[in-house]
Amino acid sequence: MAKIVILGAGGFGISLAVMARSYGNEVTLWSPFQEEVDLLTYERENKKLLPGVVLEPDVGVSTDIAVAEGAQLLLFAVPSQAVRSTAQKVAPHVPEGAVLANVAKGLENGTQLRLTQVIESEIGGHQVVALSGPSHAEEVARGVPTTIVAACKVRANAEYVQTVLMNPNLRIYLNDDVVGVELGGALKNVIALAAGISDGLKLGDNAKAALMTRGLSEIARLGVAMGGRSETFAGLTGVGDLIVTCTSMHSRNRRCGLLIGQGMAATDALKQIGMTVEGYTATLVARELSLQAGVEMPIVEQMFQVLYNGLDCRQGIKNLMSRPRKHESEQVWFGE
DSSP states (O other), X not given: OOEEEEEOOSHHHHHHHHHHHHTTOEEEEEOSOHHHHHHHHHTSOOTTTSTTXXXXXXSEEESOGGGGTTOSEEEEOSOGGGHHHHHHHHGGGOOTTOEEEEOOOOBOTTTOOBHHHHHHHHSTTOOOEEEESSOOHHHHHTTOOEEEEEEOSSHHHHHHHHHHXXXXXXXXXXXXXXXXXXXXXXHHHXXXXXXXXXXXXXXXXXXXXXXXXXXHHHHHHHHHHTTOOGGGGGSIIIIIHHHHHHHOTTOHHHHXXXXXXXXXXXXXXXXXXXXXXXXXXXXXXXXXHHHHHTOOOHHHHHHHHHHHHOOOHHHHHHHHHTSOOOOSOOHHHHOO
């Protein structure tokens, strides 16, 4: 049994708590919001985020960041924009021998850092494990068979996470390509927004399949340029996560894109979703990274124009379809 502290009591934090406790671990949830803590303390359920998912009575819930003291496994499960501030708060309380892991999928706006890099910059002496893959919180909490990846520069840290969290309903693979794993998880949200727009426009299966396939090529091109390995993007944290996020109504990114495709302004769609839509910021950061690296990302470019400059979605589709003739084979896949 491990002592696990989960930083973040949103949907994925709750699902991790339910799953980890059901397999014998000591679990505490931390949230900076007293209202959230009170809800989970007294009702043991967040009916808005995860209706029907109930916390066991012995799962602790607290606003006191000092609960991290004594943790063997510290899991970051906050939105990407809150990762740095959370790391700053918890830094004085992190035990020397604790293993740290992050489940958020995004990139930090401004610094363009991956989220494990953000945590490591605030908490010295720790190599953070990136946990990623096709894993909707709603299904993890219900014990639906799920497979994810634990990636870290230090193999022992990834193996510890694998040992503690893997169970009959959650299979965890190891990977040492932290760059590829994190970029796949962050950038697929941009393509999920595009897929949602396609659905909102009722463009059909052909267009959506094209967006997903060509989107994966863009993700892989940028990922390899930044030091990731091409095969990672053909795995669970690349194509696997892309499929689930582009096709499921559990996906906030797809739902947001659906509203935009139906004619709603991007800012209004974000408000209506009411929760973090990671693909919005990821689009901005991905575009900046692509320009810096000299990597062509036409879907990302059109998504940037739609989300930030108010380009009509249909015009964005026309821009993509009228690009100069190309060969399908990409160097990133075949190593030419």
